[in-house]
Amino acid sequence: MAPLLEVRGLTVELPTPAGWVRPVNDVWFELSAGETLGLVGESGCGKTMLSLALLGLLPPGARTTGEAWLAQRNDSRNSGSERLNLAALTERERVPVRGREIAMIFQEPMTALNPVLRIGAQIEEGIRAHQPELAAGELTRRAREALEHAAVPEPELRARQFPHQLSGGLRQRAMIAMALAAGPRLLIADEPTTALDVTVQKQILELLGRLRRELGLGLLFITHDLGVVAQVADRLAVMYAGRIIEEGPAGTVLRRPRHPYTEGLLRASPQLKRRKLEPIAGAVPRLGALPPGCAFEPRCPYRRAECSAAVPELRVVVNDVGPVAAPRHRARCILVEAG
Ligand code: SF4
Known part of the structure; x- marks a missing residue:
């Protein structure tokens, strides 16, 4: 498929x-x-x-x-x-x-949700953007349904509340409801x-x-x-x-x-x-100052001279128990035997 x-x-x-x-x-x-x-x-x-x-x-x-x-x-x-x-x-x-x-759930719902809009209105906004023909009553019903889907208890009450009135867990559930509302x-x-x-x-x-x-x-x-x-x-x-x-x-x-x-x-x-x-020793390198070859080389305990020569290709990992490649397991390191 x-x-x-x-x-x-x-x-x-x-x-x-x-x-x-x-x-x-x-x-x-x-x-x-x-x-x-x-x-x-x-x-x-x-x-x-x-x-x-x-x-x-x-x-x-x-x-x-x-x-x-x-x-x-x-x-x-x-x-x-x-x-x-x-x-x-x-x-x-x-x-x-x-x-x-395609939709996204962000890390911190308190900053991703609009603090001055009720939860229900924010979910309705996302549905209305794709189905402007829906009547107000239908939008409200679908917003409540989205909250139920995201296992928000008392969805009608939560839909009327503002983000600051919800706990951290409920805010994240409301974000999930919002992300999934348009399907x-x-x-x-x-x-x-x-x-x-x-x-x-x-x-x-x-x-x-x-x-x-x-x-x-x-x-x-x-x-x-x-x-x-x-x-x-x-x-x-x-x-x-x-x-x-x-x-x-x-x-x-x-x-x-x-x-x-x-x-x-x-x-x-x-x-x-x-x-x-x-x-891990050291820090992620600045993108403007990547080392030549393997970007992990300055922090790598196994580094060797060849690591700086070129960016390693993603190589198929050969299974430890025999010459059969583990399904789609690949690593970008010269120490991985090519499968
Ligand atoms: S290629 Fe592999 S061994 Fe070499 S520095 Fe990178 S991660 Fe380490």
């Missing part, structure tokens, strides 16, 4: 006083309907910029190359083509796509649980998992937290300095990481059985 989203060589360039930099650099991946792809990495690795490129929300002056093909739903309101290239849409062409085809098939969740305490975090992850299954959503889950992504992702893509440096089935990547950066992220991630966290 064709993927819901197929990203091919997507690159984003931003102008700086010192020249153009690439926060997203030649990124390739696929996401199927009903699947969750976890996009992980430290702050500044390019995860959020990649999602903003898909939504067409890049900062002024940014330029994009490459392709991001979204399969169109089969109904009378699509443009007639089977796929849309999100990377090539004009601002006008994006209007019917945002919300209806998108691709949902981007950018650190959706970072601002929540651990029990509410678990409820939100379960809610996203249920909605993904029930609605057949493709979910792009962005996080720096490997503990969180382990609970939700089918596949993982690890980003560093704008590139995907490791990708594969979530269980395989988390159990047997093959890139030293992924290994470092796992060692730095809190676990009950680990008494001491081991942070």
Whole structure:
């Protein structure tokens, strides 16, 4: 079956006083309907910029190359083509796509929600943008339904409230209701649980998992937290300095990481059985001053002279138990034997 989203060589360039930099650099991946792809990495690795490129929300002056093909739903309101290239849409062409085809849940709902508009009105606004013909009563009914879908208790009361009257967990549920109100098939969740305490975090992850299954959503889950992504992702893509440096089935990547950066992220991630966290030495390099060759080389405990020669290709990882390549597990490191 064709993927819901197929990203091919997507690159984003931003102008700086010192020249153009690439926060997203030649990124390739696929996401199927009903699947969750976890996009992980430290702050500044390019995860959020990649999602903003898909939504067409890049900062002024940014330029994009490459392709991001979204399969169109089969109904009378699509443009007639089977796929849309999100990377090539004009601002006008994006209007019917945002919300209806692709939506985003942001990290901090308090800043993403409008503080002076009631929750119900904000959800209705998103539905009205795509179906202006709906009567006021129908909009109200659909907004309440969206809140119910997002497991918001007392949806009628919550719809009449302002964001500051809701707890952090309820605000995030309201954001989810808003994102899903127009029925998108691709949902981007950018650190959706970072601002929540651990029990509410678990409820939100379960809610996203249920909605993904029930609605057949493709979910792009962005996080720096490997503990969180382990609970939700089918596949993982690890980003560093704008590139995907490791990708594969979530269980395989988390159990047997093959890139030293992924290994470092796992060692730095809190676990009950680990008494001491081991942070990765150094910091993410500035995009304007990337080392030649492997961008992780200055921080890598296994570096060798060849690492600086050229940017390593993504190589298929050969399974530890034999010469069979683990399904779609790849890492961008010269230490990975080519499969
Ligand atoms: S290519 Fe070299 S520097 Fe880069 S991750 Fe692999 S071993 Fe480390």
